[in-house]
Amino acid sequence: xxxxxxxxxxxxxxxxxxxxxxxxxxxxxxxxxxxxxxxxxxxxxxxxxxxxxxxxxxxxxxxxxxxxxxxxxxxxxxxxxxxxxxxxxxxxxxxxxxxxxxxxxxxxxxxxxxxxxxxxxxxxxxxxxxxxxxxxxxxxxxxxxxxxxxxxxxxxxxxxxxxxxxxxxxxxxxxxxxxxxxxxxxxxxxxxxxxxxxxxxxxxxxxxxxxxxxxxxxxxxxxxxxxxxxxxxxxxxxxxxx
Amino acid sequence: xxxxxxxxxxxxxxxxxxxxxxxxxxxxxxxxxxxxxxxxxxxxxxxxxxxxxxxxxxxxxxxxxxxxxxxxxxxxxxxxxxxxxxxxxxxxxxxxxxxxxxxxxxxxxxxxxxxxxxxxxxxxxxxxxxxxxxxxxxxxxxxxxxxxxxxxxxxxxxxxxxxxxxxxxxxxxxxxxxxxxxxxxxxxxxxxxxxxxxxxxxxxxxxxxxxxxxxxxx
Numbered sequence: 455x456x457x458x459x460x461x462x463x464x465x466x467x468x469x470x471x472x473x474x475x476x477x478x479x480x481x482x483x484x485x486x487x488x489x490x491x492x493x494x495x496x497x498x499x500x501x502x503x504x505x506x507x508x509x510x511x512x513x514x515x516x517x518x519x520x521x522x523x524x525x526x527x528x529x530x531x532x533x534x535x536x537x538x539x540x541x542x543x544x545x546x547x548x549x550x551x552x553x554x555x556x557x558x559x560x561x562x563x564x565x566x567x568x569x570x571x572x573x574x575x576x577x578x579x580x581x582x583x584x585x586x587x588x589x590x591x592x593x594x595x596x597x598x599x600x601x602x603x604x605x606x607x608x609x610x611x612x613x614x615x616x617x618x619x620x621x622x623x624x625x626x627x628x629x630x631x632x633x634x635x636x637x638x639x640x641x642x643x644x645x646x647x648x649x650x651x652x653x654x655x656x657x658x659x660x661x662x663x664x665x666x667x668x669x670x671x672x673x674x675x676x677x678x679x680x681x682x683x684x685x686x687x688x689x690x691x692x693x694x695x696x
Numbered sequence: 697x698x699x700x701x702x703x704x705x706x707x708x709x710x711x712x713x714x715x716x717x718x719x720x721x722x723x724x725x726x727x728x729x730x731x732x733x734x735x736x737x738x739x740x741x742x743x744x745x746x747x748x749x750x751x752x753x754x755x756x757x758x759x760x761x762x763x764x765x766x767x768x769x770x771x772x773x774x775x776x777x778x779x780x781x782x783x784x785x786x787x788x789x790x791x792x793x794x795x796x797x798x799x800x801x802x803x804x805x806x807x808x809x810x811x812x813x814x815x816x817x818x819x820x821x822x823x824x825x826x827x828x829x830x831x832x833x834x835x836x837x838x839x840x841x842x843x844x845x846x847x848x849x850x851x852x853x854x855x856x857x858x859x860x861x862x863x864x865x866x867x868x869x870x871x872x873x874x875x876x877x878x879x880x881x882x883x884x885x886x887x888x889x890x891x892x893x894x895x896x897x898x899x900x901x902x903x904x905x906x907x908x909x910x911x912x913x914x
Contacts (some may be wrong), residue, residue: 504821525825533823543818547836547912557822560832589912602818609822 456558457613457644458503459518464511465498465668472498475512476669480646482612485639487655487676488648490665491691496648499665500615503646504535517612533561537607540618542598544590550577550601551586557609569608576604580634596627600634607638614638616647650695656680664688699809703884707875714871715892721785721867722854722896725792729853732793733800741805742830751801758798764859767791771863788860797851803845807838842912847904851897858893868892 456479465473472495480486488496502514505521505528514521515586516531545551554573558564564572577586580600585599590598594682599619606614616635632654639645639658649655655662655676662679664672672685683689739751758766771787774780782790811834819829860871874890876882 490851506817506821529823529824529825537818537821539814539818539821541812541814543812543814545833545837556832560828561823606822613906686846 455518456480456515459515460502460512461501461514462512462599463499463502463514464510465495465502465507466510472668473502473509476668476670478663478670478673480642480644483642484644485659486646486661486663487659488646488663488665489650489652489655489691489695494665495668497617500537500617500646500648503613504537504615505531506522507536530568533609534612536609536614537609538599538602538606538614538616538619540621542590542595542602542622544598544602544605546590546633548588549589550582550593553590553601554604554608557605561609571572573604576608577601579607580604581630594627596630599623599631603631603634603638613644613646616645616649618648618650620649620651652680652692652695664691671695697883700881700884703879703881704888707872707885707888710871710875711868711892712886714866715896717785718854718857718863718867719896721788721792721857721860721865722850724789725857726796726853727848728789728793729796729800729849732797734804736797736801737804738808738830739803741808742826755798755801758795763791763795763856764862766795767860769865770794784860784863784865787863788857788865791860792853792857795856796849799849799852800846803842803849804838806845808834808840810841811837838906843904843908843911847901848899850904854897855893856898865904 458480459480460476460478461474462477463473464471464475476495476499488499490496498507502509502521503516509521517534519527519531519549521528521531544550545556548556551573554576555566555569558569558572559566568680571690574583574586575644577583580603581598582597582604585597585601590601593601603614603619619635620631622629628651632651635645635647635654636658647659659676662672662674662676663670664679664685671681672683672688679688682690683692712844735756736751739747740755743751767787770790771782771784776781808830815833815837816829819833820826824833857865857867860867861870861873864870868889872885876885
């Protein structure tokens with residue numbers, strides 16, 4: 455049974471078709487790297503999985519629940535599909551620790567002490583055990599993004615969605631975020647990552663998907679695709695990214 | 697002319713009594729206005745088409761008419777229209793609630809909508825219902841942004857109570873007017889009245905500044 459299954463998913467913004475009858479199945483444990491030129495629909499695809507964008511056609515099933523099933527079902531999907539954003543989007547009025555403890559308390563109904571202890575453990579896991587009492591504005595971009603990853607993990611999702619998690623970071627800060635993502639993949643977390651980090655795709659990804667014009671045009675093993683891209687557009691794209 | 701301090705001394709008890717009513721009308725009016733403003737503002741920002749249109753109509757109706765007309769309507773027209781008879785104090789408080797509520801609604805709407813939409817998405821993305829996103833995530837950020845414009849509105853509403861002289865509420869301006877009519881000491885009385893208003897608005901400003909300082913702006 456696939457963890458995520460898209461059947462002829464179509465998404466439009468006004469008259470612009472962003473996703474065109476996309477079919478895709480993702481199994482538990484896969485690390486899918488989504489690449490493609492801007493406007494190709496990769497971020498939208500990710501946001502549709504979390505139901506942040508409603509789909510216009512077809513069906514999208516996450517953990518046996520359809521994104522079309524209604525509000526409470528959508529909330530259930532979102533609890534199983536953690537999301538990490540390009541701009542981190544940490545809650546600015548809360549410390550790092552409170553950010554991470556927030557989900558368990560308000561989504562999973564955990565007690566305060568339990569949520570805080572769990573948050574502290576997650577911060578330690580992303581290498582920020584000492585930073586729990588800092589506000590987001592007091593942290594570097596890389597640290598903020600690691601807190602954001604911990605915050606998403608705290609809800610105990612089955613699947614993690616990363617929307618260009620390193621695009622807003624300086625090159626030297628990217629590494630620390632990618633390192634956290636790598637160890638997460640090594641623990642067997644199912645991940646879908648929209649990124650331009652080809653080294654990450656090669657090293658960590660188990661599957662590479664290249665999108666263009668709202669469709670999946672290449673889907674395969676990252677290592678072989680990156681060393682020997684047989685698709686003309688993918689080849690051109692990789693030349694621009696490297 | 698000579699400034700006669702004894703006039704002020706004699707007038708002080710009556711003026712303070714008026715100031716007390718002014719404070720009472722303002723406090724009740726603003727407490728109610730905040731409640732009405734939050735509801736109407738959130739209806740405007742997040743309600744569906746119907747709720748939003750309803751709040752919009754209320755806001756436009758109130759912002760488009762003078763507060764003197766509103767209080768006259770409540771005090772003189774409502775009894776005729778709906779057989780609702782209210783005393784001047786109730787009419788005055790209601791007028792501030794209704795009037796300030798409309799302006800506060802726009803402040804609330806603006807502040808909530810000015811919060812970066814990524815925060816809303818981050819909240820929704822972890823599976824929170826919208827009301828929790830508004831209450832715990834967007835609300836606290838928006839509230840800090842509301843303080844300066846709310847301060848404006850509080851001061852305006854406090855001073856607007858002086859217009860209730862038209863329905864005979866014994867607030868500060870009315871007290872000044874009555875004393876003046878008896879002793880014709882315009883300079884002393886209106887100086888004292890002005891200073892009392894300054895003290896009240898000054899206190900409000902001080903409270904708001906302390907509140908603002910205690911919060912980190914986000």
